[in-house]
Amino acid sequence: MGKFILGDCMDLETGLPSYPDGFFDLAIVDPPYGIDYLHSGGLGTDCKNKKHNRKWHERKDWDKATPLPIYWSELFRASKNQIVWGANYFTEHLPPSMGWIFWDKGQDLSMSDGELAFTSFDKALRRAKLNRCHIADNGGSIHPTQKPLKLYRWLLQNYAKPGQLILDTHVGSASSLIACESMGFDYVGFEIDPDYYAAAKNRMSKGIQAVLI
Numbered sequence: 001m002g003k004f005i006l007g008d009c010m011d012l013e014t015g016l017p018s019y020p021d022g023f024f025d026l027a028i029v030d031p032p033y034g035i036d037y038l039h040s041g042g043l044g045t046d047c048k049n050k051k052h053n054r055k056w057h058e059r060k061d062w063d064k065a066t067p068l069p070i071y072w073s074e075l076f077r078a079s080k081n082q083i084v085w086g087a088n089y090f091t092e093h094l095p096p097s098m099g100w101i102f103w104d105k106g107q108d109l110s111m112s113d114g115e116l117a118f119t120s121f122d123k124a125l126r127r128a129k130l131n132r133c134h135i136a137d138n139g140g141s142i143h144p145t146q147k148p149l150k151l152y153r154w155l156l157q158n159y160a161k162p163g164q165l166i167l168d169t170h171v172g173s174a175s176s177l178i179a180c181e182s183m184g185f186d187y188v189g190f191e192i193d194p195d196y197y198a199a200a201k202n203r204m205s206k207g208i209q210a211v212l213i
Contacts, residue, residue, distance in 0.1 A: 026159065027083070085116075097119060097121075102125070156179055
């Protein structure tokens with residue numbers, strides 16, 4: 001059974017500091033990149049990218065800064081392995097690794113052609129080729145930096161083993177949790193924003209059913 005928590009992943013009583021060393025088998029996380037996404041070109045000044053017809057999203061301040069160093073020390077302490085999206089923004093916190101991932105969005109865009117993820121695995125660099133049009137599959141687009149459910153299923157297929165416990169510290173749209181549910185993985189997920197949490201819970205109730213059909 002999965003556990004989805006409304007709260008700060010760094011809370012001393014319920015967050016990462018409350019878990020013992022190596023409690024989670026694999027952390028798949030997508031922390032804030034610190035680029036002020038909604039205000040600086042991610043979705044434009046009106047929070048909607050008209051050229052790419054992305055859904056309107058309310059302005060929020062969740063992407064003002066990257067996580068503090070204590071987050072990274074707790075992440076690596078509490079999990080045995082890690083996959084970190086947006087890793088090119090966090091290089092000072094990440095050890096050398098050969099096992100990076102490139103998500104190829106499958107389109108020639110004025111925005112980035114893909115995204116990078118660090119992994120702690122001693123594997124060759126891999127490309128996940130998946131068209132960005134799948135972002136809104138299984139419950140719609142509810143978060144400005146939402147990633148496709150299929151992308152998380154690919155990660156679990158290639159980097160997780162049956163029976164492992166998965167951690168997501170910044171759940172957002174819940175693509176990670178829907179993937180875990182649909183593939184039988186136990187998980188613990190955190191989302192600090194109550195609006196995103198409610199939307200993610202609603203998406204999970206719809207998205208999981210759609211995947212299992």
